[in-house]
């Protein structure tokens with residue numbers, strides 16, 4: 356858990372952090388401030404010199420929703436399918452990306468490009484990720500954000516090449532393209548399997564996600580803003596403030612760093628002292644931070660040398676207002692759940708309830724993100740009732756509405772079994788110098804305890820590829836822009852697809868103007884998020900829960916940033932920031948045209964009623980199973 360760990364060596368990392376931004380491209384404005392854009396890209400901020408403590412641009416208190424107006428919908432720059440786009444990159448229409456949100460193309464990550472492909476992904480020395488501008492380069496541009504995340508990206512590129520090497524031996528006649536396609540399909544299936552058989556059961560409790568029961572072409576898999584801006588951001592609460600590399604015996608092989616000093620670690624630093632292998636071992640042994648309403652200071656105040664301050668908690672709250680997210684209670688009602696009558700119904704912790712009351716005054720303004728994090732946990736899960744519903748719903752829709760979900764593809768029996776048995780520990784064992792790893796890497800285990808009673812070891816598996824194995828069918832090869840998965844709605848969940856909504860939009864004008872009068876996000880952060888209930892027992896989950904959650908987020912989401920300023924300003928009495936210090940944020944780009952048609956029709960709510968998906972299974976893959 357290491358919440359209070361003392362850093363040993365920070366000076367080098369600290370100076371790196373001051374030069375680099377959360378997304379590596381910090382630029383100082385004339386006023387000397389940073390601005391945080393849509394999905395974390397930094398751009399120079401409009402209104403950098405403004406000094407006000409309001410949380411949003413002031414609007415006329417009498418503003419009412421415009422009749423018939425269409426609420427703005429933010430835009431996803433990556434494919435929302437779990438299709439390993441974070442590993443392989445995406446093909447994006449030119450002009451789609453927001454400022455500084457350029458993504459890597461698949462061809463640029465392949466050895467020989469698309470034309471003279473060997474089938475392998477490009478690596479740098481030591482089977483590490485390629486390097487551009489001193490940082491590791493991967494299919495998602497945020498891969499270098501922290502070294503643990505970079506280590507997971509490294510792992511999947513190695514896994515791709517591991518399969519290519521073995522496939523090439525048994526299929527010497529296959530072209531580079533065939534090898535690439537086959538390995539990409541396997542890696543995609545493995546990522547799906549780790550997500551649904553390890554990550555989600557750890558987070559939501561075993562059995563929360565019903566078994567796959569066939570592809571359903573009438574399920575709308577669109578990512579909801581409730582998921583993107585609130586529920587999936589649960590992960591910000593479990594991030595540890597310490598990053599380390601461990602040797603096989605668990606001893607540290609390099610300096611233990613504070614997270615704040617490890618953002619955008621240069622590639623040359625990343626590979627030292629055991630590199631990805633050492634980071635991965637530490638991820639398995641480090642206990643996840645508690646999933647609650649508290650965030651480590653590294654995320655809340657990690658750029659706190661005035662006048663620059665990025666408080667991720669304040670940004671999350673402001674972002675929810677930017678996208679017109681309903682409050683916790685509005686979302687509960689939209690999900691068919693009872694609204695909370697007061698703060699003591701939200702959380703069993705009286706101190707937290709009292710702080711929520713101080714920050715919000717009334718339960719009806721309680722924001723979804725912080726309200727959801729505060730809720731009493733569902734039995735067997737790490738999240739409360741509202742997040743549980745939103746997360747379960749989203750992951751079921753993402754799976755059941757995916758024609759190319761791995762179980763709907765025509766793998767031969769041996770390969771299907773291999774995928775079903777894949778665990779993240781297994782992938783680590785065959786792609787790093789690690790010799791022993793606990794079987795369930797999502798549960799923390801000290802390396803000294805590996806193999807002791809109660810800590811079963813992962814078993815290294817042998818090469819699954821046979822000369823009799825057939826290449827993936829052409830109608831099962833995913834596009835690189837996510838289109839073509841649903842036969843009727845071809846653009847569904849592809850690059851540029853919009854986020855959807857479970858509940859009604861909460862805008863002052865029904866379209867885009869933020870509601871006035873909500874409490875200041877930084878004030879909420881200071882009162883609620885800074886509070887840590889140290890009596891909650893430590894999590895059993897490992898840091899893998901956070902790392903996988905962040906990797907998965909980047910796999911399915913990258914909201915397009917716009918240009919309008921949405922900065923937050925620190926309130927009077929802020930314990931760290933001078934009154935009126937700007938916490939920079941740029942509002943997301945939105946589309947206010949008629950929404951695209953979705954499976955099931957617009958009249959049907961996005962989220963199915965509790966207990967199952969609507970409609971019959973359909974559109975099963977025409978290829979017979981071999």
Ligand code: HEM
Nearest residue numbers: 392393394395587588590591674901904905908912913914
């Ligand atoms: C060191 C760890 C992390 C850092 C520094 C970080 C930072 C950020 C930043 C700066 C944003 C953009 C905020 C905005 O402008 O609205 C963001 C978005 C987001 N984060 Fe994190 N994050 C971390 C870990 C995680 C984890 C562990 C999860 C989930 C388990 C997560 C889930 C999300 C989601 C869902 C979004 C919205 C993405 C989008 O739609 O573009 N993050 N994060």
